[in-house]
Amino acid sequence: MLILNQVTKQFGKFMAVDHLELNIPEGLIFGLLGPNGAGKTTLLRMVMGLIRPTSGSITLFDRYTPTDSAVREKIGYMPQQQAIYPGLSVLENILFFGRLYNSRDKKMKQRADEIIEMIELSKQRDKQVSNLSGGMIRRAMLATTLIHRPLLVILDEPTAGVDPSLRIKFWHWFQELARAGTSIIITTHHISEAVRCDQVVFLREGKILEKGTPDALMKSYQVSDLEEAFVKAIEEKERDREMAV
Ligand SMILES: Nc1ncnc2c1ncn2[C@@H]1O[C@H](COP(=O)(O)OP(=O)(O)OP(=O)(O)O)[C@@H](O)[C@H]1O
Numbered sequence: 505m506l507i508l509n510q511v512t513k514q515f516g517k518f519m520a521v522d523h524l525e526l527n528i529p530e531g532l533i534f535g536l537l538g539p540n541g542a543g544k545t546t547l548l549r550m551v552m553g554l555i556r557p558t559s560g561s562i563t564l565f566d567r568y569t570p571t572d573s574a575v576r577e578k579i580g581y582m583p584q585q586q587a588i589y590p591g592l593s594v595l596e597n598i599l600f601f602g603r604l605y606n607s608r609d610k611k612m613k614q615r616a617d618e619i620i621e622m623i624e625l626s627k628q629r630d631k632q633v634s635n636l637s638g639g640m641i642r643r644a645m646l647a648t649t650l651i652h653r654p655l656l657v658i659l660d661e662p663t664a665g666v667d668p669s670l671r672i673k674f675w676h677w678f679q680e681l682a683r684a685g686t687s688i689i690i691t692t693h694h695i696s697e698a699v700r701c702d703q704v705v706f707l708r709e710g711k712i713l714e715k716g717t718p719d720a721l722m723k724s725y726q727v728s729d730l731e732e733a734f735v736k737a738i739e740e741k742e743r744d745r746e747m748a749v
């Protein structure tokens with residue numbers, strides 16, 4: 505579904521993404537985990553075709569590059585920062601994004617209602633976004649991401665600033681989407697919740713520290729929480745680096 509071949513992004517001399525090699529199969533929830541500045545958003549922006557790699561190549565859906573126009577309608581992107589119109593209602597935003605994505609689906613309104621029901625936004629459907637709480641805004645953003653039935657949904661910290669019980673709901677929706685065949689790439693700083701991913705990579709300084717299923721990673725670091733595995737992976741690499749100096 506997504507193949508990264510030696511993908512590198514340099515900003516001046518700074519290497520934000522460093523020769524990444526990844527093959528993400530379809531229909532999975534794939535977690536991209538790493539500290540601030542690890543290169544997660546930069547990588548996602550390259551996959552979205554918003555910026556170009558300095559070197560290396562990205563292949564999507566077996567045959568496309570990120571800037572191919574055929575790719576746009578197949579991807580749904582929920583950015584890290586708030587990206588929704590505060591002056592429009594929840595429904596108006598969803599329909600607006602549907603049109604942006606060239607959704608010619610005559611049943612777009614029906615699809616919008618289905619999503620509103622799934623994300624439990626019925627009561628907020630006609631409310632102006634500026635009057636919603638932070639958590640509700642994140643929900644509405646997720647809804648706008650799904651209107652054009654994307655094959656791949658890219659979620660950059662969708663649960664940032666979301667309370668624990670709503671975070672559980674978010675993961676329930678992600679799992680529902682994956683069950684229906686949608687591929688999901690997600691970043692989060694709530695590492696423990698990423699245990700619900702099918703596969704994860706730990707990224708730091710633009711490089712992959714570890715990858716695998718959450719279970720395999722927890723087993724290999726002999727811990728019962730993915731966050732502990734993540735911290736240990738970072739500490740181990742830090743030690744390796746010190747010894748190499
Ligand atoms: N347009 C840019 N110009 C220069 N440097 C950039 C640019 N975009 C990102 N960077 C740098 O690249 C590095 C990776 O940034 P990125 O936003 O990808 O990190 P991230 O893993 O998403 O972090 P966070 O968890 O804080 O969102 C950072 O050091 C950042 O300052």
Ligand SMILES: [Mg+2]
Nearest residue numbers: 544545546584
């Ligand atoms: Mg980021």
